[in-house]
Amino acid sequence: MRRALSSLLLMAILGGCTASIPKAALRLPESTLDVRSIQTRTLVAPSEIDILTATIAVLQDMEFNVERIEKPLGVITASKVTDADSTGEKVGLFFLDLLCGVGGSSGCNHSSSAKDDQHITLTMVVLPSLARTDEYAVRITLQRVIYDKIDRIKVLERIDDAETYQQIFDNLRKSLYIQVGEI
Numbered sequence: 259m260r261r262a263l264s265s266l267l268l269m270a271i272l273g274g275c276t277a278s279i280p281k282a283a284l285r286l287p288e289s290t291l292d293v294r295s296i297q298t299r300t301l302v303a304p305s306e307i308d309i310l311t312a313t314i315a316v317l318q319d320m321e322f323n324v325e326r327i328e329k330p331l332g333v334i335t336a337s338k339v340t341d342a343d344s345t346g347e348k349v350g351l352f353f354l355d356l357l358c359g360v361g362g363s364s365g366c367n368h369s370s371s372a373k374d375d376q377h378i379t380l381t382m383v384v385l386p387s388l389a390r391t392d393e394y395a396v397r398i399t400l401q402r403v404i405y406d407k408i409d410r411i412k413v414l415e416r417i418d419d420a421e422t423y424q425q426i427f428d429n430l431r432k433s434l435y436i437q438v439g440e441i
Contacts, residue, residue, distance in 0.1 A: 296420045298397040299427045300387065303434055306332050309384050309394055312433040316426065322380060332384035342376040342404045376404045378417075398426055 303309050313334055314324055322336035379401045387393035400417035 293416075293418055294397070296418065296423050297399055298395060301394050301396050301431065301434065302392050303394060304392065304438060306384050306386065306394060308438060309396060309430075309434060310334060312430055312437050313382055315433045315437070316429045317380065319429070320426075322378075334382045335379070336381075337377060337379045339375050339377050342374060374405050374407045374409075376402050376413075378402045396427075396430070398423060 301309060303312075307329065310327065310329065310332065314327070317324055317334070317336045320338075322338045324334065324336045326333070326335040328334075380398060382396065382398045385395045385397075387395060400422065402413070402415060402417055403411055404413035406412050
């Protein structure tokens with residue numbers, strides 16, 4: 259009798275858990291498709307290696323450091339560190355420190371919270387097309403992390419600017435055209 263009650267109680271608890279998961283919990287937001295379409299293009303090339311080689315040239319022109327190349331998987335990871343300083347932000351924080359000091363407070367260090375460096379990471383994946391042998395789906399993702407003067411993270415975000423991606427793909431097409439033309 260005790261086992262039967264324990265089993266019924268366990269089934270009721272587990273049944274209640276499954277009913278509480280909303281059906282939309284496993285669905286991606288509608289914006290995901292829009293972002294993916296910005297990040298993905300179809301390129302025509304003799305091989306996946308040609309696309310990877312052209313990409314390395316473009317990334318070096320854009321001052322990225324290529325960190326990892328996985329030829330069998332068609333993946334390249336690159337990054338760069340750029341200045342994230344804003345003159346307006348620096349001036350504003352300087353005057354805030356100045357006013358704080360004039361007010362007699364000794365703990366004024368607002369300038370240390372100014373943006374300092376931004377670390378941009380680019381990842382590219384090349385997949386062969388299922389439709390044609392000389393077509394490849396290329397997806398590029400960009401992320402950035404902005405640090406302040408004392409190395410605290412100020413901003414952590416995915417870059418979704420369509421113009422940025424279009425410029426990278428235009429440069430990649432040009433590089434691929436030059437490279438394939440030399441073969």
